[in-house]
Amino acid sequence: MIAKIKGNVEAVNGNRVIVDVNGLGYEVQCPERSINAIEKNKCISLYIQTVLRDDTINLYGFLSLEEKKAFSTLQTVQGVGAKLAMTIIGFFSVKELGNHIGSGDEKSICSAPGVGAKVAKRIITELKDVYSDQSNNYDNEALTKRNSINSALINLGYSQAEALNLIQKIRSDINDGASIEELIKEALRRSD
Incomplete structure (x- = not known):
């Protein structure tokens, strides 16, 4: 998996950039906010999220x-x-x-293109444990646990939808201090 790319920007086209890394060009999709800061022929470093879908491999890049x-x-x-996640981040x-998310502001989340009331409500409901209303800071521990559990379940053969459903079932356990291993075991137990 590619985690980071550093190289020269060969081209910027819409929300995609081509980054030349020692003669190899990577096409990377970036959020609109990032695209506005990227200049052609400049050196750039992007954190990469690789997404595999059926017969395609997509690289998403972030500053x-x-x-x-x-x-x-x-x-x-x-x-x-x-x-949609890329649109929201942009x-x-x-x-x-x-x-x-922390304040439960559905209306503001709905202002992002492509986000309707149902999706905004789901984002708030499912991520309120990650974004704290009290501190308005990103809860990295809950996020790390959630992402690790998601990856583990997918690697065990569960679909993305099944993994998300199982994460929802153990959501309250994520903030109770349980280890990732215990949470994965609990998710597997609840899958029956």
Whole structure:
């Protein structure tokens, strides 16, 4: 898996950039906020999220680890795929998104293109344990656990939808201090 790419920007086309790394060009999709900061013929470093879908491999690039984490977290919400997560990350800064989720501000989340009331409500409901209303800070521990469990379940043969459903079933356990191993075992136990 590719985690980071550093190289020269060969081209910027829409929300995609081609990054030349020692003669090998990587096409990377980036959020709108990042695209606006990327200049052709400049050296750039992008944190990469690789998404495998059927017969395609897509690279999603972010200027910060926080954006990448938010992108991954949004995809754990039922009904939010890579395309919509990328749109949301391009529309809001990570801090703005955290504030909206933490405060339960459905209306603001709905202002992002492609986000309806049902999806906004689901984002708030499913991610309220990750974005704290009290501190409005990103809860990295809950996010790390959630992403690790999601990856483990997919590696065990569960579909993305099944993994998300199991994560929802153990959501309250994620914040109770259980280890990732215990949480995976609990998710597997509840899958029966």
